[in-house]
Amino acid sequence: MSRKYSITENGAETSRIKKFFQKDFSQLIVFAIPMVFLAVFLLYPMGITLVRAFWKPASFNFKFTGWSLEGFRMFFSTRMYLKSLGNSIIVSVSVTLFCILIGVPMGYCVARVKIPGKKLLVSLGILPIIMPSFVGAYTWVILLGNKGVLRAALNWLLGPLGITIPSIYGMFGMILCMTLTYFPFVFQMSYGAFSGANALLEEAGMLMGAKRGYIMRTITLPLIIPSLGAAALLVFVRAIGNFGIPAVIGGNNYVLPTLISFAYQGDGDINFASSIAVLNVIITGAVLYAQKRIVAKREYETISATHTDIKLHENLGARLFAAIFCLIILVFSLLPQVTIIIMSFFKNWTGLLPVGFTLENYASIPKNSGKEMFNSFFLSVTATLLCAVFGSILAYITERKKPKGAALLDLSIMAPFILPGTVVSIALLSAFGGNSAFKMTGTYAILLISYMIRRTPYVYRSVSANLTQLNPSLEEASTISGATWFYTFRRVSVPLIMPAIISGSVMTLTTLLQELSTTILLYGPKTRTVPIQIYNKVLENNLGQASALSTILLIVVFAIIYGMNSRKGSDVSSALKM
């Protein structure tokens, strides 16, 4: 009732202070922590990296070496570096194209043709992404190497036609491995788009006299272009950032991530590594921009009052073709997984068939890799929990509070999603390695931070997608009922977005368990993880132990995904969208 009295200067002051303390600060505190984290561990390191890229390259010297364009000059005047750049571009572009060529028809077959076992196809179809990709790479050496069993079979089949299989080491191997690893992105998204499309749109076209092919060309395909664009971008970004596959089967065909790693680990030259990282970011950025330009004009909102089921192709020819096509793709993409499991029970497999059945590969794990096991699970689980908290809060801020600069916030959260893991590592090393005031190299902390920076986007995307669908009046109703912001957040918002948090977290956990491209530059003697151990065993040619470790990883990852899929309302694919 203070307003009834005339307020003096002093009175106004005290009431302002009073108001300040009456305000609901829980919101501010909750929001501030992830923002500060982003600023310190993402924006600052990225800034430092950009600065270092323009310093003079120097081995094992973290001090200021003087401004220079030497790093870029060296890159563009050395044949090997230029060739690596070319390799990177050729590999990622071809992988993207092949993924579209395989994924879209497969998505269409599963969504629109009457074939048995659709659900199984969809869930098996996601396996190649969630399996460690470099593990797949060395199995192709076993299968398609000079004495590989698959090579022998294919040569016997195709030899009379004059086709021979090129060497698995090099470009062919990289493109094959990455395509079989990443096509599920395109498959899953086009399957979703084809099966979710409004049947009425196509029926309307048919009633106006259009034939099937015409409808496909003018209605069906144009409508899936936005999702296809997003999936293609995802594949490109993954392919250009992949470290494991080129490191295992690239041979002397270097790509940008392997180059960054060798510049840093071989020469200790973080300035030159930064220059390459900046080039890598520029390419990714350009592709992202191009994708946005193409897709932006084609964002469609599906207007539908009623939803009718889409008619499936039912003629025998189409059904037979679709079933065989899907089966071949699936068998090929799951072959590595099967090979690993077989390999894990044998001493070696250099010829046609594995030799020397043994359980020693598993028995030796506690002794040889116990520490790595602990590290992997500890780091992945901790990072996942932190990602879940930060990702949901950040999603809540950008989606519900819509602060000024929300687009910028969104961009900086999503940036690590499209940045190669090696680039994120170089950024963290620039800021917190060498002579930095907070030296963190070789600690659990730097790995946790890198994992959080790289994986928060999963939970963030998944939750913001969920929040856009959630009517804000659900939260307003709580406020009206007298609840403070925090009460509403705890009792209404969080329970409602829980399925999204879970699916994002599962995606985070499963990918972190197999993380290699960031870890490879950041691990120390005490912080070795299972993927690092597998990678080293592969380099030592100890395939038996590598396979046993990989098999355990496969089982854990599969169990987590399976566990989540049997929960109602959670869907991994929402975390994959951009």
Added chain:
Amino acid sequence: MSKTVRYENVNKIYAEGTKNAVHALKNVSFSINEGELFCLLGPSGCGKTTLLRSTAGLESISSGKMYYGDVDISTIPPYKRNIGMVFQSFALYPHMTIFENVAYGLRVRKVPNDVVTKKVTEVMELVGLQEELKRNPSPTALSGGQQQRVAIARALVYDPDVLLLDEPLANLDAKLRRYMRAEIRRIQKATNITTIFVTHDQEEAMAVGDRLAVFRKGVVEQIGTSDELYNQPSNAFVANFIGKMNFFNSHIVSTTAKTVVAEIDTTGLRIEIPKARCHAEVKEGDEVLIGGRPEHLKVSAETTEKSIPGKVRIIQHLGSFIRYEVEINKAITPVTFEIDMDSLQKDIHEGDMVNVSFDESRVALFSPKGREI
């Protein structure tokens, strides 16, 4: 505890100070009595929902004051205002049972468990859901009408000072809507909580509200009971928004102390209107509108005195009355007029020439300005 609600010069400007600024509420001042069921009515974008959300505190106002009773609540956060609100989408929590949905506001207020059970049971009886409460399902398992009742119960359970209803019937089908609006009035009268009801449906507003405020473009055009708004609309907009009104472009021929004589353009028909039904300051020669509701005009096949000729375009049977759409003269706009008759005129068919006459005691005169929505 029911309270009055009072607005003093309330203004709301979205994106203030920018090129895209929208003046959503312009100097809104009026008050709502204790225990009154008050309707905010107007076309979409008129500011009625903005005013409701500002009353709730979900939007801040740019200037002016709002009072609950004597307390200025303009800057009090919504969770301290002690109000109940029913949303258009109902906003029921899918992750809670109906009991927990209704109990939510009590849980927030840390009410002991036994009181929660007692109050929820009482309010569910009031809204007629005692049977459903025994099964206590998730709200998603209920029909639209039942969800509506849960939403009302949830807003009422903690005895709010003011109850706000934001287009609460928009998500229900036509028959249920008519039933629920009577239910809302019954429940409101039983609790006697001051209630603000927002709708764009004039029939709904007239049926449910003790008083109505008609909004247009952020301005309150008129406040009154349903009867006042229908029979004494203060301008052409209100006249045509509350019910239907036919307007004839006319001009003033002469004025006296008590009456005005106006002539309908191009017809030569003159009508004398008492000053009491003249809703505009007029002088000789002024352009005006003569307004007549469909039920105050008549069609007949015979020529009568003081009538204008027209051609029947469409005849619609609407149950209790028959609507004739008559094209009067291509030279005056609008071309067609709606005339309601109690019974079907056997000698009139679509395409026939007819005569339109006026019930002179009921027509009114308006200024031609701003009659559009």
